[in-house]
Amino acid sequence: xxxxxxxxxxxxxxxxxxxxxxxxxxxxxxxxxxxxxxxxxxxxxxxxxxxxxxxxxxxxxxxxxxxxxxxxxxxxxxxxxxxxxxxxxxxxxxxxxxxxxxxxxxxxxxxxxxxxxxxxxxxxxxxxxxxxxxxxxxxxxxxxxxxxxxxxxxxxxxxxxxxxxxxxxxxxxxxxxxxxxxxxxxxxxxxxxxxxxxxxxxxxx
Amino acid sequence: xxxxxxxxxxxxxxxxxxxxxxxxxxxxxxxxxxxxxxxxxxxxxxxxxxxxxxxxxxxxxxxxxxxxxxxxxxxxxxxxxxxxxxxxxxxxxxxxxxxxxxxxxxxxxxxxxxxxxxxxxxxxxxxxxxxxxxxxxxxxxxxxxxxxxxxxxxxxxxxxxxxxxxxxxxxxxxxxxxxxxxxxxxxxxxxxxxxxxxxxxxxxxxxxxxxxxxxxxxxxxxxxxxxxxxxxxxxxxxxxxxxxxxxx
Ligand SMILES: [Zn+2]
Ligand SMILES: [Zn+2]
Numbered sequence: 076x077x078x079x080x081x082x083x084x085x086x087x088x089x090x091x092x093x094x095x096x097x098x099x100x101x102x103x104x105x106x107x108x109x110x111x112x113x114x115x116x117x118x119x120x121x122x123x124x125x126x127x128x129x130x131x132x133x134x135x136x137x138x139x140x141x142x143x144x145x146x147x148x149x150x151x152x153x154x155x156x157x158x159x160x161x162x163x164x165x166x167x168x169x170x171x172x173x174x175x176x177x178x179x180x181x182x183x184x185x186x187x188x189x190x191x192x193x194x195x196x197x198x199x200x201x202x203x204x205x206x207x208x209x210x211x212x213x214x215x216x217x218x219x220x221x222x223x224x225x226x227x228x229x230x231x232x233x234x235x236x237x238x239x240x241x242x243x244x245x246x247x248x249x250x251x252x253x254x255x256x257x258x259x260x261x262x263x264x265x266x267x268x269x270x271x272x273x274x275x276x277x278x279x280x
Numbered sequence: 281x282x283x284x285x286x287x288x289x290x291x292x293x294x295x296x297x298x299x300x301x302x303x304x305x306x307x308x309x310x311x312x313x314x315x316x317x318x319x320x321x322x323x324x325x326x327x328x329x330x331x332x333x334x335x336x337x338x339x340x341x342x343x344x345x346x347x348x349x350x351x352x353x354x355x356x357x358x359x360x361x362x363x364x365x366x367x368x369x370x371x372x373x374x375x376x377x378x379x380x381x382x383x384x385x386x387x388x389x390x391x392x393x394x395x396x397x398x399x400x401x402x403x404x405x406x407x408x409x410x411x412x413x414x415x416x417x418x419x420x421x422x423x424x425x426x427x428x429x430x431x432x433x434x435x436x437x438x439x440x441x442x443x444x445x446x447x448x449x450x451x452x453x454x455x456x457x458x459x460x461x462x463x464x465x466x467x468x469x470x471x472x473x474x475x476x477x478x479x480x481x482x483x484x485x486x487x488x489x490x491x492x493x494x495x496x497x498x499x500x501x502x503x504x505x506x507x508x509x510x511x512x513x514x515x516x517x518x519x520x521x522x523x524x525x526x527x528x
Contacts, residue, residue: 095298189376189521190292190333190383229332229365229372236369264299264322 083109135206137182137199139164147180154178156219160203160238162186162226166262170224173271178222181206186230187237195237203238207245220248222277226261227252239280250277283353286310288339289399291383293331295321303331303352304383305339306399311390312382315341315350329362330355333379334403364406373528374412376521378402378419384515385423398422401486413496413504414489420507421481429514431456431506433478438462445472451509474503 079087083105090101108116132138133145140146147153147167157178161167167180185198209217221242225231239249253276265273286307293303301320306312320327330337340354365372382399386392402419406412424430431449435442437456447470448463449456457470470478477500480489512518 187524189373189524190380192520192523194524194527228329229362229376232362232366233369233372233376236366236372240369261321266323269323 132182136180137184137202138167138180152177155217157222158203158206158218158220159222159224161224161262162231162234163263166224169262169265169270170274172267173274175271176274178220183225183234186225186234188230189233198234200238200241204241204245207242207247216245216247218247220250222274223249223251223280224262224274228261235280249280251280252277283340283342284310284350285338285340287358287396288337289382289396290331290333290335290337291379292333293317293320299325301327301331302349305337306382306386306396307339308393308396309391311392312386312388313341313350314348314388315352317352317355327355328357329360330357332360332362334361334375334399335359336400336403359403359407361403361407364403370528371406371412373521373524374416375406377519377525378416380519380521381419381423381511384517384519385427385511392426394426395423398426405486405490410490411496413500414492415486417477417496417500417504417507418481418486418489420504420511421478424507424510424514425482427514429510431510433457433475433482436462443475446470447475449506451506451513454513468502468506470502470506474500478503 086105086108087098087101090096090104091098096104108119129141130139131141131143133140133143133148135144135148138145138147142149154177158181159170159176159178160181160183161170162183162185164182164184167182170176170180181199181203183198183200183203185193187193187195187198203221207216207218207221211217221238223235223238225234235251239251242249252273262270286309288305288307291304291306291312293301296302296316299319299321301317302314303317303320304312304314317325317327317331319325320331329335336358338356338358339352341350341352343350361375365375378399382395386395398419402415405415421430431437433443433447436447436459438458439462441459441461443457443459446460447457448460448467449458449470450464450467453464458464458467477489477492508519508522
């Protein structure tokens with residue numbers, strides 16, 4: 076490795092920390108950037124910093140956003156009566172890909188994991204309950220259905236069970252996505268058709 | 281690189297890199313091992329739900345010389361706990377506790393057929409619809425006993441009198457249970473119901489004990505606490521799922 080100039084070695088080391096990038100890919104990217112015009116490298120580095128500096132969590136749904144409330148929460152075309160609960164921000168993308176869901180989201184930023192000591196208080200469940208307490212001017216609850224789209228594994232299931240138990244007394248309809256997604260896998264990897272089937276086949280808890 | 285086949289119970293799995301999992305599992309034939317399952321987080325991996333905690337599986341894996349981790353080639357479900365865990369939140373936390381005890385207590389690569397059979401019995405009872413609390417207690421009791429640090433539930437550790445109505449114990453000292461006359465002033469207590477159950481667990485199979493399972497959460501909270509303290513004292517580490525179990 077010492078055959079390379081120090082800045083190249085440093086860049087390759089940094090790139091290798093990214094998911095899915097091994098030594099070969101890191102080298103290829105590094106040499107590509109070396110040959111690229113200065114402006115395009117500058118655009119890339121600015122985009123990387125902007126990602127860290129301008130993004131935050133939506134104050135309503137906890138999704139990652141550059142405007143607050145986020146695009147989903149401030150979109151009048153979307154149906155505020157249905158909230159889909161997911162573990163991570165990237166799960167929103169998987170559900171959006173189905174183009175069938177027009178409700179709002181709630182991002183938990185994790186799942187209940189007794190083995191890791193992660194309990195209900197460590198993920199964003201409280202703010203979900205607060206959202207469900209909101210009523211229209213005539214006193215009707217704004218949210219009518221909560222779809223639990225946590226991962227179809229032990230932790231996702233435990234999280235869904237816990238939330239369902241909390242929501243029951245609130246009188247809101249609670250449903251769980253169907254196990255069309257193979258158990259033990261992650262929603263992130265589900266294709267559109269599988270995800271669509273999982274949403275359509277949801278059962279009431 | 282010998283291919284091995286084993287009867288195994290999955291204890292825990294962790295994500296590894298983009299789409300793999302590391303899994304800790306307890307085999308009947310080789311004891312506790314850890315292995316890599318390539319692609320296991322992808323929907324079409326073929327592992328499916330087989331790597332979820334407490335799944336009883338038939339497993340094929342390769343061991344490589346001087347490597348801690350084996351490579352899991354194939355994993356077929358014999359019996360899954362996923363449906364049981366989905367019954368309610370409390371059961372799912374209880375199952376995590378049972379898995380965590382095995383994961384932390386069992387030494388690597390040490391065969392203990394009794395522990396393996398214990399886990400199968402406990403899981404079968406839960407799959408048959410038993411509430412979590414009594415099977416969980418049975419699992420604690422036998423794990424503590426098989427690991428060799430179970431106190432005597434029948435006779436006072438100081439004077440040898442039979443323990444009947446109540447027994448005192450002091451978690452910090454690690455001494456055994458004592459009758460009301462011998463116990464230390466700041467002792468925790470075990471009531472008559474729990475004493476009777478602990479004595480019965482030594483000789484009664486779990487299915488028969490289940491008839492006394494009613495109200496087991498409250499009735500045997502003292503015994504559950506004592507066994508938990510024994511486990512943690514022995515492990516010298518907290519069991520993470522205990523706190524959630526108390527709140528579940
Ligand atoms: Zn939002
Ligand atoms: Zn005594």
